[in-house]
Amino acid sequence: MAYNDKVLDHYENPRNVGSFDKGDSNVGTGMVGAPACGDVMKLQIKVGDDGVINDAKFKTFGCGSAIASSSLVTEWIKGKSLDEALEIKNSEIAEELALPPVKIHCSVLAEDAIKQAISDYKKKQ
Amino acid sequence: MKLPIYMDNQATTPVDPRVLDIMLPWFTEKFGNPASSSHSFGWEADTAVKKARQQVADLIGADAKEIVFTSGATESNNIAIQGIARFHQERGNHIITLVSEHKAVLDTCRHLESEGFDVTYLPVQSNGLVDMQQLADAITDKTVLISIMAANNEIGVIQPLAEIGALCRERKIYFHTDAAQAVGKLPIDVNAMKIDLLSISGHKFYGPKGVGALYVRRRPRVRLKAIMFGGGHERGIRSGTLPTPLLVGLGAAAELAGQEMDSDNKRIFALRERMRLGIMEQLTHLELNGDLEQRLAGNLNISFSYVEGESLMMAIKDVAVSSGSACTSASLEPSYVLRSLGVNEEMAHTSIRFGLGRFSTEEEVDFVIKTIVKAVNNLREMSPLWEMAQEGINIDEIEWEAH
DSSP: OOOOHHHHHHHHSOSSBSOOOTTSTTEEEEEEEEGGGTEEEEEEEEEOTTSBEEEEEEEEESOHHHHHHHHHHHHHHTTOBHHHHHTOOHHHHHHHHTOOGGGHHHHHHHHHHHHHHHHHHHHHO | OOSSEEOBTTTOOOOOHHHHHHHGGGTTTTOOOTTOTTSHHHHHHHHHHHHHHHHHHHHTTOOGGGEEEESSHHHHHHHHHHHHHHHTTTTOOEEEEETTSOHHHHHHHHHHHHTTOEEEEEOOOTTSOOOHHHHHHHOOTTEEEEEOOSBOTTTOBBOOHHHHHHHHHHTTOEEEEEOTTTBTTBOOOTTTTTOSEEEEEGGGGTSOTTOEEEEEOTTTTOOOOOSSOSSOTGGGTSOSOOOHHHHHHHHHHHHHHHHHHHHHHHHHHHHHHHHHHHHHHHOOSEEEOSOSSSBOTTEEEEEETTSOHHHHHHHTTTEEOEEOOGGGSTTOOOOHHHHHTTOOHHHHHTEEEEEOOTTOOHHHHHHHHHHHHHHHHHHHHTOHHHHHHHTTOOGGGSOOOOO
C-alpha cells in the first residue's frame, strides 16, 4: 500500500513522542486499542492551571497510520481547552491524513485516546 | 549495492537471465504450436516442449510422461485435489490436509466440502511440523487423499515427505504435495518419497510466472477427473495450447536448479544464518517462527515483540519483505499460518518474513541487519507496550478493549 505524504511525514518525524509521569495530578493518560488487534495508543496530556492543555505526548504500537494519527492529535490538542479538545472528531483526523477506509479505525482510536486522557485527568481533580 | 533490496524470494523470484536468454527465441521466430503436427513450426516447438518435460521430470526423479504442464501451483493443486476427490468419490469422500497449507489447497478443500466431501484440517505442532501419529489417527476407511505441502511459504518448514509417503502407500491413500516452495530448493525424489501427485510453480525457482506443472504418478497409475475441458492436451488432464516459451523457461530453470541446488543452498544458508545471528545478537525479545532445522535455507520468519509489522516495514522501506501483520492484508486478520503454530495474535502482528535467494549478497544482508536493528530500536522507543514491558508489566494480564 502506498502512503499519503502527511502519514509519511508524521511517521518519519513523529511529534511529541514520550511519556509524562502518569501519577502527576495535572497529567491525564489515555490508553486505547489492544495488542491482539495490532494497535495500542497511549496519549498523555498535561493541563495547566488555566485548564488549557499545554503539553501532550504519545507512544503507539501500530501501523504507520496509527502512529501518524496519534502524532497528529498531540499537535492539535496542544493549546486547546479540554472542551475544545473533546470536539476533535475522528473524521477530521482521517481527512487530514487522507486515510483509506481500512485505516479509519486508526483515527477512531486517536479520538478515543483524547477522550480517555481527558476523562482520566478529570477523575484526578 | 542497489536499493531497494529484494528479500521476498518466497513471494516470487526473478527469472534467471540465463533462463530468459533460452526463452526469447520461442516468442518470436520459433512461435509454432507444439500441437501442429503437420509442419516444421509445430515440430520444433514440440521438440522443445519434450525437452522441457524431461528437464522438469529429472529434477524430481520422475518420468517425462508423468509431467502435466499447468499455469502454476494454484492450478496444479486444484487439478490434483479436485481431480482425485471427484474420480474416487465412490471409494471414499475424505481428504486430510493441514491448517497451515497455502490458500490454493485450503480453498479448494473448502469448495469440495460444500459439495459434500469431508475434509480434516489437521493442526500442526508449535514448530510447524505435522504430527505423524495424529496424521495416522485421522485416516478413516473413507480417506482417499492426503495433501500436505512440502515446504511452507511463510515459515519455510519442511514436512517429512518420505514418512508421509510411506504412511499413504501403506494405507492405500493418494499422497499429494504442494511443492511450490520446495522444488528446485530441496532434493525431491517422487519414488523414494512415494509421492503420487506434486505441484510445481515456475516463478518460485527463477523461472517465469504463469507456468507450472503437476506430477501425476503412472506406476501405479493415479487417475484423475479433469476440471477443464478442451482439446485433450496433457493426456486430457489439462486442455489448452501449451505456452512453448514459458515451458522452455520452466525446463531451463529446472535444469539450472538441479545443477546449482547444492552450491545455492550452501551460500543462501550461510547468508540466512549471518542475518539471523546478526539480528539476534543485537536485539532482545525476538521469536523465530517455525522449526530452525527442518527449514528452507532462504527463509527467516521473526516476530519482533512490541513492534507492529507494517510500521516496521515502513521503517525499512529500502528492504522488500513481507509481514504476518493484519495491516498488510485486506482481511485485518493476522497470519493464519502463524496462528496455527500457536503464536498469539499480538506476536503474529509483529512478524516479518525475510526470503533470501540466489541473487542475495552478503552486502545486502549486512545492510538489512543494520537497518532492521535501528528501526526496531526506534519503534520500541515509541511503543507503549515496550515501555510497559520495561516497567515489568505483563501485557497479557491486562484486559484490553477489543475494537
